[in-house]
Amino acid sequence: MEHDWMQVKVTRKEIAAEGVVSFELRAADAGPLPEFSAGSHIDVELPNGMVRQYSLCNPSHEHDQYEIAVLLDTTGRGGSRSAHEQLMPGAALRIGAPRNHFALVAARRSILLAGGIGVTPILCMAERLTETDSEFEMHYCSRSLARTAFVQRIRSSAFSGRVRFHFDDGNDAQKLDTRAVLAAPSADTHLYVCGPKGFMDHVILTAKSLGWSEGNIHYEYFAGAELDRSRDSRFEVKLASTGQLIPVARDQSVIQALTAHGVEVPVSCEQGVCGTCVMRVIEGIPDHRDMYFTDAEHAANDRFTPCCSRAKSALLVIDF
């Protein structure tokens, strides 16, 4: 990927919960790091060479360090295992500058919903809303207390009274009542949700069914969903600048097809999460498979993520 990489050093590694480790990163020259806002993430080049996105979870006024937390995904492609097993205190690594696709907007009231490791950007938001004396409530769902990261940090924070924990293995009385939490949509109340896909789909669908407008629902997926690829078929992409036609085989991504023909496109997550690869579509209908764009942006069909999205039409003309 084209990047302005920065060299940083791991200055602390801690177990944040069962299956979760957190890392403190500081600039290799011990200088300040670029500023970031709540909800930002960074690209991290892991020891095994994979690049993954992690939300920053330290308070956004801190300029001398970044903190990230990584959940071990034993079924994943090895990124989280590399972080857990190979990334040690003192290690040098490359990261990208913070980017934010999940920013807080000014609102009378905010509702923050975190599922599992999705707490990382939400935690940073809670810190920020507290700093700005803004009204909010936070709900943090996880499987069990042992698997819940940052419990002590939250309980000893200035905003602890605004946070409710909900454990899957707890009694019914403490379970998240999504409909009750989202019962009062209004133009000046904004909802932020981050967590596993099932959790997010449930929250977003519930919000929509209760009358929340799309513009007031903010979300960020942290991992690509499994897709059914059994009906994938071949199609062609055409480069608008040269007219070159490039076939995309049924078992090939658009990025792979472009690369095979010498066309380099910046790419990072390869899962439709980060937006690095976004291209403009001039003609044809994309088959959107990403979690980066909103429903309205998907419906516009004028941009797509070639790392994972395909085509519903036989031909896609792309702005390249």
Ligand code: FES
């Ligand atoms: Fe991340 Fe395509 S590379 S969305």
